[in-house]
Amino acid sequence: MSKSLMEWVDERIPVSDLIKSQATEYPTPKNLNYWWNFGSLALTVLIIMILTGLFLAMHYKPDAALAFDSVEHIMRDVNYGWLLRYLHANGATFFFIVIYIHILRGMYYGSYRAPREILWWLGIVIFFLMMGTAFMGYVLPWGQMSYWGAAVITNLMSAIPLVGPDLVTWIWGGFAVGDPTLNRFFVLHFLLPFVLFGAVFVHLWALHAVHSNNPVGIDVPHKDTIPFHPYYTIKDVYGVGVLLIVYLSFVFYAPNFFLEPDNYIPANPMQTPAHIVPEWYFLPFYAILRSIDFLGSFSKLAGVLAMGGSIAIWFLLPFLDRSPVRSFRYRPLSRRLFWIFFIDTLILGWVGYNPADATVLDGALPMITIGRTATFIYFGYFVLLWAITAFGIEKPNEVPKSI
Amino acid sequence: MAMEQVENRRDFLMLATGAVGAVGVAGAAWPFIQSWNPSADVLAQATTEVDVSSIAEGQMITVPWQGKPVFVLHRSAEQIKQAQESDGADLPDPAKDNDRVQKPEWLVLLAICTHLGCVPQGVGTGEFGGFLCPCHGSHYDTSGRIRKGPAPNNLEVPHYEFKGDSTLVIGKAAA
Numbered sequence: 001m002s003k004s005l006m007e008w009v010d011e012r013i014p015v016s017d018l019i020k021s022q023a024t025e026y027p028t029p030k031n032l033n034y035w036w037n038f039g040s041l042a043l044t045v046l047i048i049m050i051l052t053g054l055f056l057a058m059h060y061k062p063d064a065a066l067a068f069d070s071v072e073h074i075m076r077d078v079n080y081g082w083l084l085r086y087l088h089a090n091g092a093t094f095f096f097i098v099i100y101i102h103i104l105r106g107m108y109y110g111s112y113r114a115p116r117e118i119l120w121w122l123g124i125v126i127f128f129l130m131m132g133t134a135f136m137g138y139v140l141p142w143g144q145m146s147y148w149g150a151a152v153i154t155n156l157m158s159a160i161p162l163v164g165p166d167l168v169t170w171i172w173g174g175f176a177v178g179d180p181t182l183n184r185f186f187v188l189h190f191l192l193p194f195v196l197f198g199a200v201f202v203h204l205w206a207l208h209a210v211h212s213n214n215p216v217g218i219d220v221p222h223k224d225t226i227p228f229h230p231y232y233t234i235k236d237v238y239g240v241g242v243l244l245i246v247y248l249s250f251v252f253y254a255p256n257f258f259l260e261p262d263n264y265i266p267a268n269p270m271q272t273p274a275h276i277v278p279e280w281y282f283l284p285f286y287a288i289l290r291s292i293d294f295l296g297s298f299s300k301l302a303g304v305l306a307m308g309g310s311i312a313i314w315f316l317l318p319f320l321d322r323s324p325v326r327s328f329r330y331r332p333l334s335r336r337l338f339w340i341f342f343i344d345t346l347i348l349g350w351v352g353y354n355p356a357d358a359t360v361l362d363g364a365l366p367m368i369t370i371g372r373t374a375t376f377i378y379f380g381y382f383v384l385l386w387a388i389t390a391f392g393i394e395k396p397n398e399v400p401k402s403i
Numbered sequence: 404m405a406m407e408q409v410e411n412r413r414d415f416l417m418l419a420t421g422a423v424g425a426v427g428v429a430g431a432a433w434p435f436i437q438s439w440n441p442s443a444d445v446l447a448q449a450t451t452e453v454d455v456s457s458i459a460e461g462q463m464i465t466v467p468w469q470g471k472p473v474f475v476l477h478r479s480a481e482q483i484k485q486a487q488e489s490d491g492a493d494l495p496d497p498a499k500d501n502d503r504v505q506k507p508e509w510l511v512l513l514a515i516c517t518h519l520g521c522v523p524q525g526v527g528t529g530e531f532g533g534f535l536c537p538c539h540g541s542h543y544d545t546s547g548r549i550r551k552g553p554a555p556n557n558l559e560v561p562h563y564e565f566k567g568d569s570t571l572v573i574g575k576a577a578a
Binding site: 169297 | 436439440441442445465467469470471472495496515518519520521522523524536537538539540552553554555556
């Protein structure tokens, strides 16, 4: 009965074929390690974000006079409102943790190399969408950090020559961040995740066209693959379990760990908090923005360009990396550069967290010097990766013939 | 020959149709884009009146104007002197103190850092006796001129006029 029913459906829409080609017979390298779990983890968090976001939107009011109170209403009065909000707020943090690991995995194992360039670029587009969505979502509670974060980030646009100031007024819908800004940010914060979801679908489409890279980084013959389902579905579900343990530990036991106390003060356009910091996941890029302060009146534009460029440069990775070997597992120099790059990014994050005029070692070393050096090293990674591979400076180790 | 003519005509028609279509899309997008610009009620809040008679010498108040903070500083003789003596200093955005005030004892500034729009802290918080922007460490002097840090320009002086001795009107009424 059910078999004939499935046949009836398949004649009209070939569902069984799709399941076969994309899951039960979809060839996946047999040697994927746990770093390959993070794509499915990202999708899991995205689904949690959309679900909790939808239900939060049913109680939230995008009005400068009501927004802050409506968030407190969610926290205190709405049944399980606290859970929805803490899942959503901490979900943003874990979305970025998962995505950063996903990106770094791609960098380390050369997943951006041919034939996966478009897959990689789609990933960067998704990351940009994600940052925009996260930024606008952070504005919605309309606390002090929300307001001043929005002020600083929208003001970045004013650095654009000629049209900058008019563009900023256009984004604000006024002469400062205000009610019109909040209202449109809410609408965009609601819309963009669905756009992002669409981009994820195209990302997966591109993935299934070229298939997964693997830790060894060589093309895998069919005999060395296993079907995605059940082997990797079960492994992905295991990963989701581990993620949920960590994520929910924060939600239930330290829900404000990643949040700023100042954001529990209602937005005040007349007063900037003494120390404004972006959310942790923007800190390295924020540090790069602040590090360019030595070019006089050109500093502002240069800072903005450097910040945008620090992510846009990822687009060039497929062209910069000229090594005959994909995986850094067999590339000793690249591997060292990668870890320097990784630690450097953490240092940038730490610099971004500190006040602009802070010093270390009893004032001997200004934070700004560390920031400039770390910014230089950040971009240096991409130049050096190109140099050591384009001029054959790196001698790769022997790569296995099969996995 | 005839075939070529047909093809040329087809190319032309394609191009012309495409051009008309593009103009149409741009025209249709215009109202949507314009809807983001400040609305009539936002534009109507053009001026703010301030009673300055209660501001003692050396004191400063912050008043809202168009949703933005404005500093009104009653400068002391020392602050005026400091500002005027810096006219000859190496200024990133050169301006004479005299050109930035109508009466030397009143300094009126749009309190929005020209770097990224934070509100600087009160007078005396920065080097040069002026205002420090806490976000990225820009220092403004007692004339609101940028002296140190990432901000590219001096703090803006909004349009203002004195109505009598004690009333300050900030902004220009919309025509």
